[in-house]
């Protein structure tokens with residue numbers, strides 16, 4: 001790893017904000033701010049069980065993943081038209097650009113929408129158009145990762161895949177999200193095997209609340225290229241060795257882990273431990289509208305809480321490009337710009 005010159009603690013937040021970075025773990029439905037939820041509810045005549053933006057925001061007190069998912073799926077119910085999906089993704093991509101996110105791979109949950117009668121093409125066309133415009137107007141490259149909801153059946157995932165196949169050129173990869181405990185990766189062995197044959201990149205949430213065993217099966221059964229979250233891996237020394245040896249990236253989401261009570265506070269978060277063990281950890285926002293911050297908030301709050309320095313900042317940003325699914329030339333370009341930012345930083 002390129003050696004980085006020391007940076008004074010009071011200058012570190014500026015460097016964290018300025019450095020170019022990729023975001024690899026963002027659920028686009030989790031970027032829906034309460035204001036936009038209310039605006040879309042009004043536009044579409046959808047009832048939501050909250051009287052005001054403030055009342056909705058005050059419901060964001062979560063005790064675990066499921067307590068969040070219940071509100072997250074309710075929030076997504078206001079999304080009806082292609083323009084709604086465009087507006088949601090556009091709002092996120094504008095914030096990403098402000099945070100110097102230069103590349104992002106967006107998760108979306110089509111089953112949440114198709115179950116309500118919204119067509120797959122409505123979802124994908126709206127999101128895709130926002131990605132195209134982001135490249136041209138914001139200088140942010142963005143692509144889509146379709147996630148299966150693991151609390152539903154594998155048969156349901158196969159049906160969703162079938163509906164998405166006419167748009168396969170607009171989809172970079174396949175992921176697995178929603179309630180983890182009791183829904184291990186191997187429940188989706190056959191559908192991931194099919195997605196692999198079809199040439200999609202593969203990722204899965206594992207080891208967020210679930211045990212290290214789920215990370216093992218995400219790797220060995222689903223054959224994923226990255227692990228989303230993966231923080232529980234530190235409980236299994238052999239798994240840590242495997243992740244380091246194979247340079248399997250973990251898309252860690254510190255503010256999410258804090259808000260869903262995976263760690264009691266950011267000072268107790270194991271990001272530093274993962275980096276010290278040689279793992280390709282990255283920092284991401286997960287569901288920024290619900291967890292109190294976008295990329296730069298995740299970086300600055302995490303660094304403020306723990307023993308992390310400019311070298312860690314560089315490693316995390318560099319890992320984000322190396323773990324992304326862009327081609328080698330684009331990786332090189334982004335890493336050259338990252339190097340130049342660190343070089344020029346005073």
Ligand code: HPA
Pocket residue numbers: 027030065072177178179180205208256286287
């Ligand atoms: N975990 C699982 N499913 C999700 C998450 C998460 O953090 N966010 C949105 N869907």
Ligand code: ZN
Pocket residue numbers: 025027177205228286
């Ligand atoms: Zn997630």
